[in-house]
Amino acid sequence: MAVRSTLLDRLVRGLDKASPPPAKGETGFYTDTTVCIGCKACEVACKQWNQLPADGLEWTGNSHDNTGALSAESWRHVKFIEQFPDGGPGRWLMMSDVCKHCVNAPCHEACPTGAIVYNETGNVYIQPDICNGCAYCVAACPFGVITRNLLDGHAHKCTLCYDRQRDGFVPACAKACPTASIQFGPLDELRERAQSRVEALHGRGVTSAYLYGASETETYSALNSFYLLIDKPSVYGLPDTPVHPWLHMKGDYIRAVSSGLVAVLIALIAFLALRV
Numbered sequence: 034m035a036v037r038s039t040l041l042d043r044l045v046r047g048l049d050k051a052s053p054p055p056a057k058g059e060t061g062f063y064t065d066t067t068v069c070i071g072c073k074a075c076e077v078a079c080k081q082w083n084q085l086p087a088d089g090l091e092w093t094g095n096s097h098d099n100t101g102a103l104s105a106e107s108w109r110h111v112k113f114i115e116q117f118p119d120g121g122p123g124r125w126l127m128m129s130d131v132c133k134h135c136v137n138a139p140c141h142e143a144c145p146t147g148a149i150v151y152n153e154t155g156n157v158y159i160q161p162d163i164c165n166g167c168a169y170c171v172a173a174c175p176f177g178v179i180t181r182n183l184l185d186g187h188a189h190k191c192t193l194c195y196d197r198q199r200d201g202f203v204p205a206c207a208k209a210c211p212t213a214s215i216q217f218g219p220l221d222e223l224r225e226r227a228q229s230r231v232e233a234l235h236g237r238g239v240t241s242a243y244l245y246g247a248s249e250t251e252t253y254s255a256l257n258s259f260y261l262l263i264d265k266p267s268v269y270g271l272p273d274t275p276v277h278p279w280l281h282m283k284g285d286y287i288r289a290v291s292s293g294l295v296a297v298l299i300a301l302i303a304f305l306a307l308r309v
């Protein structure tokens with residue numbers, strides 16, 4: 034009897050779920066692109082902390098960018114945008130790109146295995162051991178953030194340094210940034226700080242400064258990693274108006290259900306007509 038109950042206990046214990054950790058205040062990033070100097074310390078710190086492989090030293094031909102894009106191996110990507118307006122002096126826009134940790138993340142909704150979760154600090158986190166490599170999240174993300182690692186087949190992206198946050202440390206990229214272009218902290222504080230910076234820039238004549246993703250729009254949720262930009266989002270390779278994929282799919286579902294109903298109706302009419 035004792036052996037039976039021990040065996041049963043062992044079988045059932047595996048199905049027990051640990052209680053989730055209690056929710057803490059939401060954290061995120063505010064990235065002020067106007068003070069980024071393109072040093073790539075953030076990229077390197079991310080790779081070093083997360084033990085991600087180097088991208089190689091390919092010459093992309095795109096200014097000083099040798100990373101190219103965010104990927105399963107590059108969770109930070111510093112973009113270099115060289116502008117030469119007609120008659121005016123040239124300028125360089127630089128922006129350290131990362132997962133936006135969307136408040137309502139399409140990657141999270143598309144994942145069929147529950148591998149993508151919101152952790153206790155409200156960050157979007159992929160559990161690679163639960164990911165089955167279906168790549169639904171890759172297609173769902175409107176910012177092109179996630180890809181699959183070719184070696185393990187799993188999807189990977191920025192974890193917002195979940196491991197460091199749990200131990201009370203600032204994410205590696207924010208810690209390494211020498212100009213405070215990447216600022217980490219509680220979201221309310223970050224939004225306030227970002228708004229004051231926009232106002233300060235307007236006061237200094239930089240009237241094009243604005244926040245991208247700090248609040249929700251009609252077609253997309255707010256981003257917990259938001260940006261201060263001084264040109265159109267598309268100039269930085271961001272969608273001007275991000276759209277949640279569900280908004281496209283709603284019409285598809287309505288069309289599919291309506292055509293199904295019409296088909297049933299036609300079959301019913303044909304059936305009744307044949308019986309007469």
Ligand code: SF4
Pocket residue numbers: 132133134135138139140141157173174175176177178179190
């Ligand atoms: S940016 Fe993409 S990968 Fe990051 S949370 Fe949003 S949908 Fe997911």
Ligand code: SF4
Pocket residue numbers: 078079080082083108109131190191192193194204205206207
């Ligand atoms: S938060 Fe951590 S994982 Fe995310 S980009 Fe920064 S260093 Fe990399």
Ligand code: SF4
Pocket residue numbers: 068069070071072073074075076111127129209210211212213214215
């Ligand atoms: S570390 Fe800071 S200043 Fe350097 S590239 Fe990254 S965001 Fe820009």
